[in-house]
Amino acid sequence: MAMQIEKSFQVKEPIEQVWSLLSDPRRVATCVPGAKITEQVDEKTYKGTISVKVGPSATDYKGELEIVRLDAENHEIEILGKGQDVRGRGSASMKMTGKLRSLEDGGTEVTNVSEVNVVGILAQMGSRVISEVSNIMFRQFIKNFQAQLQQPADADAAEAKPINAASLAWAAAKGAFHHES
């Protein structure tokens, strides 16, 4: 099941500070709920895991993250990630493009376009559930990202907790009915 998800949000930090976070996959990963970078393979390639739980269905993706494009001048990054569930329940791949823009007030706008493709048990739940799950994960990501911006770049990266399974399912269900975005 393929989906394109486009989101943007604003932070008060200046563009270079935001860029130093966005262009460091190790630090960005700490903002993604349930994600962890386990190994750096080379300059552009990382290995990692991400856990997604929706109701009774728990998926632990294990895979690779590749920085396809890193354009410091234009503040754009393109990342390709793909992983398989460790128990063989399916796979997911994502092409994410992140872009920064300076705002007049000195802050920064972060725009994120993700093309996500999910195969397997999770994909059976249909886009109405998956897109709600992505929404919740993204809201969590923004919170973590903003918190990360407050941290000095060399601070110990604490791992973001995977979202509680029951609360995620409930929030997704609520979202499906209330059309929160």
Next chain:
Amino acid sequence: MICRTSPEIGGMGHSIKRKEDLRFIQGKGNYVDDVQLPDMVYGHMVRSPYAHARLKSVNTEKARQLPGVLAVITGEDLAKANLAWMPTLFFDKQMVLATGKVLFQSQEVAFVVAEDQYVAADAAELVEVEYEELPVLVDPHKALDADAPILREDREQKSNHIFHWEVGDRAATDKVFEDAEVKAKVHAVFQRCHPAPLETCGCVADHNSATGRLTIYLTSQAPHAHRTLFAIVGGIPENNIRVISPDIGGGFGNKVPIYPGYVCAVVASLTLGRPVKWIESRSENLQSTGFARDYHMTAELAATQDGKIQAMRVKTLADHGAFNAAAQPTKFPAGLFSICTGAYDYPTAFCEVDGVYTNKAPGGIAYRCSFRVTEAAYLIERAVDVLAQELKTDPVELRRKNFIPPEKFPYKSPLGWSYDSGDYDAAMKVALDTIGYDALRKEQQEKRSRGELMGIGISSFVEVVGAGPAHTFDIAGIKMFDSCEIRVHPTGKAMCRMGTKSQGQGHETTYAQIVAQELGIPAADVTVEEGDTDTAPYGLGTYASRSTPVSGAATAMAARKIREKAKKIAAHLLECSEEDLDWEPGKFFVKGAPSKAKTIQDIAFAAYTNMPEGMEAGLEAVDYYDPPNLTFPFGTYICVVDIDKGTGEIKVRRFVAVDDCGNIINPMIVEGQIHGGLTEGLAIAFMQQIDYDENGNVQGGSFMDYLLPTAVETPHWETGKTCTPSPHHPFGAKGVGESPNVGSPAAFVNAVVDALSHLGVKHIDMPIAPWKVWNILKEKGMVA
């Protein structure tokens, strides 16, 4: 005419209450999942999340270590016993557990056996499978493209093409179309749907190593055929196999094939020496067991300007999924689809069907239908409506102008069927009168002038059911006869054993009524037993509306054999010659002296206590009935819908179903069958589809997405009937269980299209959900 028995006897035509319901409504049925055996253990299936992937490794180590786990079986394990593949019912084979690669999402990959079902499910989570994803083929129209991935590497033919089948005169048909004054064409997809029976599939396999006997409690519509297939495939002597189909909670064709779970349970029981139970979950049932339809059809009709149909041309692409597991007679790769010329009289037709593989669950089963008859009836009834639109004529008028007239029966159809009997206009008349057709058309005109949307849909379907005859019809080589054995006990009560198997059709009542009609033994005194291969005579089972046409006929024939013997005994008791005796249900009496009589009960007692010299004791008979032809039930259904312009929601305001299934055994059961089938038809027309996304992920794999109608969605059904007996059936019956599912989808769709026809709409594919209608209204500028 069928003579009317007293209510005490309860023969044909009496609406006696269903005997089986006493236990069902008290929760005392005995289904496969109710079977509990000492030392029983439980199986759970590990399934593929991918629609197409190379299987790189299956690691069962962690699963085996979980306390309570007894065995984990993989495809490689089965391959050692030459059981990794099994034959399907249609000249193909299917993986039991995957080896090499997987071909559809939810395909069976490993089978875990544990002390209880929870441990088994937990252990299934611990089986680690490594896959390498392969390109997925979902769209059947792309199956034959040069760049399509070849799905079946096991086949010699490196193509996704399964079969090409054609019938009729292509050249003559093309000629008629070249010269035709008017042509109509419709491309209609009968979507992939699923019978979704109340009870999912499952089994308990119990191999007794001491006796060497294997007992399989099985959700089977065809227990004898399954016993034979287990013997042939598994190499187990057939006398050592006993298949028991206990109470079955709905089949609708879904319980005709043999599924991998059954084979795995049998292998596990043989290995462990303990009974193994395996019961599917709802999602497993929807995602992996026999689906129905998935026919992508184009129909064309050629006609004269004044509305006389001259020819039909049909081209169809059939999506069979990963394996051709269609359960149909071996000479008919597209089932009985060639009934698609319908109720109309024209001499020329041509029909071709191509079957292809895709990365979807295998199947192509006959969902409440006699092998692709539903697809055929839907297609012709849609096409006739499109022709009526082309001709700007009333769809009722067009149908009546083209109906095969009653005097033309038996009617030879252009695609080779010999219709046994029919009076299509009679059924049409009853339907029109009941619904008040002319007034409805007037109302529609008025509403249209006010911008309101209302539609009337007609479907005048013809079915072909009751296979045999044996010279043409077989399942996996076994001829499609069917059987009945009747034993009359000394006290005049009787036991009836059948080759068929009820899944809710009410056989325990209807067969008893046939015996009551033929012998005069009260239906209440006749016990009907089915489903145990150790006791029942061999038969092909219940599907394709064949129980009444074939086993029902066998019941009458067996009863008549008993009546012949009873007559001899009566003559002996009354000290007269057989020629002097007359019969009325329940007794023989001396012609002209009705008081000199012997009841069937007197005769039964004498059969064991005072038989004539030289006569064998007992009063029993068995009959294996091979029907001389199929039967052709028919009817006219009319549906009225109102459409909400704001939401696209369709409300079925009225639905009149006039059925002609020949002579009726139990009117109440017939009506119940019609209500059930119409409700299923409603679901197919408006709610149901097993859909797949571009990666082959099932999008209709649970009741969240695959909707079942409840009392809220279901309209009030109005039923009516005409009676045109089958001339070749022993008591003139035709079979009815499937008619409402076969005939109704076209009526629903025709009604919706009719509501929108003034906007230029000619066809909408099922399921017609409100969003589809709303999009059309938006496109046509009816809503902002």
